[in-house]
Amino acid sequence: MDLGNIASLDFFYPEAILTGTILLVVLLDLVLTNKRALGLVALAGCLLSLWATLQLYGTSGGWLFHRMIVLDNFSLFFKLVSLFAAILVLWMSRGSREVGEVHQGEYSAILLSSTLGMFFMASSTNLLMAYLSLELVSLTSYILTGFLPHNRRSSEAALKYLIYGGVASGTMIYGMSWIFGMAGSLDYARINQALLQGEANHLGLFIAFVFILAGFGYKIVFVPFHMWSPDVYQGAPTPITAFLSVGSNAAGVAILIRFFFPAVSRLGDDGNWMFLSGVEWPHFLLMVSMVTMTLGNLCALNQQNVKRLLAYSGIAHAGYILMGLVVLNNEGLQAMLFYIVVYLIMNLGAFLVVVIVANATGKEDIESYRGLAWRGSAIPAVCMAIFLFSLTGLPPLAGFVGKFFLFAAVIKQQFYLLAVVAVINSVISLYYYARIVKTMFLDFPQPSDGQVKMTAEAAVLLGLLSSMTLLFGIYWGPLVAFTNHSLSFFVK
Amino acid sequence: MEHPIQTDYLRWIVLLPLLGAGWNGLLGAQLQKRVGKWLVSLFACAPVVFSFLLSLAAFFGLLALKPEERFLTDRVYAWLSLGSLHVDVAFWVDPLSAVMILVVTGIGGLIHIYSIGYMHEDRSYWRYFAFLNLFTFAMLLLVTADNLLLMFIGWEGVGLCSYALIGFWYQDHVNTRAGNKAFIVNRVGDFGFILGIFLIFWSLDQQGHGTVAFREIATFASLLQGQEIWGIGVVTLATLFLFLGATGKSAQIPLYVWLPDAMQGPTPVSALIHAATMVTAGVYMIARLNFLFSMAPVTLEVVASVGVATALLAATIALTQTDIKRVLAYSTISQLGYMFLAAGVAAYGAAIFHLMTHAFFKACLFLGSGSVIHAMGGEQDMRKMGGLSRSLPWTFWTFTIAVLAIAGTPLTAGFFSKDEILWQAFSSPHGSSWLWLLGVAGAGMTAFYMFRQLFLVFFGECRADHHVQEHLHESPKVMTLPLVVLAVGSIAAGWIGLPGIFGPNLFAQWLEPVLGAAHEAHGSGAAEGTLMVFSVGVAAFGFYLAYLIYYRRALAPEHFSSLAGGLLYRLSYNKYYIDEIYQFVFIRGTLLLARIGVWIDQYIIDFIVDGSARTTALVSWVNGLFDNYVIDGIVNQLADSTFAAGDKFRKVQTGNINSYLYVILGAVIVAIIVKLRYWS
């Protein structure tokens, strides 16, 4: 179905609710004295929107607002993911000391706007809409990154992010303009028709794709569009780093899949996607994937700052996720979706522990984790170990299952080289993950290292995340079904 | 083949000593402390005596049967059965093993009794008897086993006990080293033995009759004729492997080196294990498998020549030794050589005969020397003895009889058995006059060094210091009684195996069902007689020489020791430096290999697999070979390579935003180039 503006509103509740919440928070910010309550309002809004989204999940789907955005399980899936990220990060922020100092109202409002942007990224079926939503996310992210007042690193990170993002998105829009020229439209469906039967210039198209990849790639953080992330992750407030690392990453994946599969490829009868012959973007992404995971891991080896280390590990994981893309079939895509969920859980968990430790010690370097298991409660250390080993991909943890599906997809298509590279990488990654574990368990605390305490909220969240990591490692049938179900694009 | 009668008491012959061993091993210490040594002795000796009686029963049991049906068996349970391999725990007694069990339990029993007196002062009295019993068990197992694998258990079991008893006084490393040497050298032999078993089993298996049981091997042995492996006849190779085992156990060239050191153990042990029984296991094994060896003429030649060579070599060494027990040790090696000579000329009966007689007089000699050492308060150097005949009459007389026997004085046991061997060496189809001649030469030397010992120990002036002389005393009855019995045996044991010219050879007839009829000697009784006289003459000459040098003092020993610039003397006295050579070649060689292995682990493999190899320290000896810094340098290089790679990439992360943007541009350009260059 192809709905106009008014009719579309019936399927627009999640976005509407979020928007409403944003406005509400801004208004309340003026009247309320207890700023901490604003966080709760934002949380409530998110939960409401979450509920609305779940209501829509599974409906037949269709084009909204004159084919500007689309409603299908795929978009709803990513909306859910970004909502989860937002909720968890808001929750996390309440316990974080560094965020505690900033202006709660604006903080929550901008975070939500960013989430809203991700909604649109997930659902846009028009290159212009894609650009706008991506910019919405970017701009809000710049602000959030630079949110810490009088903090040089934060501001510097924001500046770098801004410039890098500006150039990347600029390149992207320039590439889009070429697509527009060749297809005569920015609407995905039209582009698809135009390209697949028309004879567009392959080289031009390829270049356009690469330009566009610059825009998508810096959101997903894959090489060579990754340079900004270590600095930004290190400089930004930890909850925001967490948000960027999972949220915008996921949204980027969404927009990437939406563009490269329904828009410019055709689904064959055998369930494999066929890309536009002569425009070898899969080959390009294959190399990118291998380089990304390798580079990310190698760089992470010697990191001393845990946030920066997690930034590099994030790059490596982006590489793993891309594996699912290059096999050009639905198993691959499904593996990607699965991995995104798992990655969301375990990475947020890891960042949560970073927040807890930072609250206690005010530091983020590995030394501040020395003998964490023996400083007061052992729970943060144990959970951190779970998250890190899950990131390494050891059973029976969720991370293993995620990697398992990716490998499975790759091996099924007999990309053995890619598989071996990925395997070697996961062994290398053990080096630095285990290094943190070692510091937490095998080293013993100096008298100087203070006790580590955590708020009840943090404890609950930690327990939730770690138990999910374990649960999805042992019984992941439902999650698979969910991702499988979410892999439906609305294409006429 | 029809299965012989099941005779349930055979197992007890073997198991009784084991019970004794178990009892004393587990409770002995307490018993000794709480109740007293007499109880330990009781539980040690009684089982052996009982199994001796059972052995007699078995013997007469056999006697009652027709010669060709003479075997009893006792199948206890199925031990291993996998694929075509079926091994039972089963004992059997035929004329051959009957002789052996009688010797083992009989002489063993005597030595047990002797030990009561000899070991009386020892703290670990109980441990001694536990092992002595265990040994008896193992030895009986060895001789009554009905298959090779079970025999191998006894084979290694006796080795273990010998190891334990040689190193009995473990506080002194000299003893423990001797024990290790014995065990390891024997292991080399066992290595051959086990390979022999494998070869026989699989070769028979190819014929569809895979088995390790003696009587079945005997039945199917003919099938092995003509089979080959590595271009050698299977039978030849198998028998050679087995013979390697025999050389280890029975101290033949090249594996004889452990026996002299084995004298570190208590003297009764030397008597029982290293003279009477264990060391004869090899001979027994060959006799047991005579049908195989007879099929392999090559092996027989090897056996014969090794035997005679050992006999001579050991004799020459014995000539100059001064330690009372070492002389006996070398004479044992030499006598074993004679047994192998006999076996080598397919005169298995003669070998077993000599085995038995030797058991008597050599046990007698050892126990006698033990009694001497006992009296001398532990002194073993003959140069410090002399004139003991007065203070130790019993010991003296029994010792003399035994010397006469071993020297081959007519009408003693040694005379008949050794003469039998020499005659066979000359007359048997496998024999030759050379073997005979060398044998006779050895006999002469035997006479010489044995009488040398006799004179040095019992005649002339006592050269020991006063302190020792005052305490000289005859040993208690419990020790002298066994001596007497053995001495009697040293005379009488010979009469059951008279040479052809004197009458029927009962012994040969008895063994006939097992070893086959003694083949027709080429050459008449007259020839046998002449040879006999000749060899006796040579022995007499040996005696006379010893008499002149060590009794009459008419000739100075230096007169001979200085021959050829003393070279011969030094060679003999230092045992031809064989030990040193072995030590250098084998022991050092192995240790060197070992260190190389460790080095490979530390500096090749770890070097390759893990970066932190730098933490592994250098072993001391490497310092000489390799420069510390070079190695560490390389190791660290490799160590950091992975991380270095990481650093290289990270250097790009300059923090300068412009440089980041350059990367984008570069990437886009590369992508386009690749596209143009490769994908279109």
Add this chain to the structure above:
Amino acid sequence: MAIGLTHYLVLGAILFSLGLYTVLTRRNAISVLMGVELILNSANINYVAFSHFSSGNVDGQIYAIFVIMLAAAEAAVGLAIVLAIFQLFHTIDVGAVETLKE
């Protein structure tokens, strides 16, 4: 000769390159931001040109307006951040702002 699509595209390309050149070489934060604007405008030119010559509708021009609008927003955010940077570092030289690095 008539000014055709190609000329506009070439102009766009040149503009893009100029923008890229600026962001790559200039160390002054403001100039870098201007470089970004140039890139965006090069895209705009393409849009307008394409919409005028090839696709017979005004979509392209609408897109251009959107892009201009977004450029403004981006500039606003950018300037705010640059301001913060100036307060903290007392410089807007992006080369000097290098506390975050290996």
Add this chain to the structure above:
Amino acid sequence: MTDHVLTYMTFFPLAGMVVVLLLPRERHDLVRWASALFTLPPLLLAVWLYRNFDPVNPGLQFVEKAAWIPAYNINYFVAVDGISISMVLLTALLTFLCIFASWGIDKGVKGYFALFLLLDTGMMGVFVALDFFLFYIFWEVMLLPMYFLIGIWGGPRREYAAIKFFLYTLFGSVLMLLAILALYFSSEPHTFDMTQLIAQSSRYGTTPLHFWPFDHLRWGFQHVVWMALFIGFAIKIPAFPFHTWLPDAHVEAPTAISVILAGILLKMGAYGILRINYPMLPEATADLAYYFLGALGTWNIIYGALCAMAQKDFKKLVAYSSVSHMGYVMLGMASFTPQGISGAVLQMFNHGTITGMLFLLVGVIYDRAHHRDIDGFGGLAAVMPVYTGVSVLAFFASMGLPGLSGFISEVLVLLGAWQKYPLLSALGASGVILTAGYLLWTIQRVYLGATNEKYKAMPEINGRELFTLVPLGIIVIILGVYPNALLDLLRASLDQLNQLVIPHLS
């Protein structure tokens, strides 16, 4: 109870872990007894299993199967047969004894025993799992507890040892993961069920693949998968040159963990090869066994023995002796004769008991003297006769003295190997001499000779330590005298296994 016996055996310890975690941190003895209590039922069940196992049935017994993730055809599928039964028994026994061997742990007691019980579940699971995915999960589950047990409760260089062990094993297991997936996708319908994968073994192609410069090997898909699996398993065995993690891990690990390492973890490599490589990839097995099991095994025997000879550290010596003894297992497996393969499995069991004893014995003097330098002792026999008696039993069992269990397995292995590879068998047999060499030398240096003044007053082995040793000692003797007690259980399954491969032997 009886129809879920394997599940109970596997997950009792896990329940124990939960319970232990709930116990108060300070109540050390409570924690210890609780863990003992939770490892006892598996042992009793193991005895029950031993009595009720049907020796003539070559197939799987006590099967339990339940759908786990149907979408991917993954099942919870556990069972035992002749290949695994002995290992299951060994695991149940050793873990129970090791709880008592861990009594001395007084740092982080709770954590130690919790991890230990988790490890127990992992090990038991590996041996009973018949679903490849389940197998892999259990396989990896062992990894983490082991890492922490070595890393936290280990000796001075524990971190190095732990990470080394971790990296080695992880490397092996990710290769295995790829192999598993490769098999999964070549099966039709895709399945992880080992029995079905075996039934489809003909599907795994052997047409030579081209991977220059190794074309001349003429390896097919099957061979490549075989190698991937083999490397994974060889690291555990450990086969040269993947063995260097073992000495470090052993030296640094606490006594009980060394026992588990040598007693059970090493077996998993050999077990995996028998359980997976043999039946699933018979042709590749037939082609490669000689080089990678036979020859390499022989090399292991001699190399390990030589390295052991040069050691000064008691534990390192035992560790290298394990390398040597596992060589017999490989050689036996490669022979494809009833004797050889049964000997190999028996050797796995015997090595578990004997080396277990050895490590426990080292632990006894280490607790008293706080060092393991072989030359630093001397004349202990006079001070601690009982201890010496037990030690000597263990040593002679380890050097394969007839009448003790070690002899049976070694002789069977060598006998079996002789039929196919006489030369290898002969070389392997020569290893027996070296073994005698270093073991006797060690006995001499540690127990014999004049008593070292420092240890004149060394206390005799105590009841608890004796309790951990005696059962093993008894088993060693029984299996030496009456090996059929165990061989009967193995025979049928192993013969069947042989029959799968033999047709492909060229």
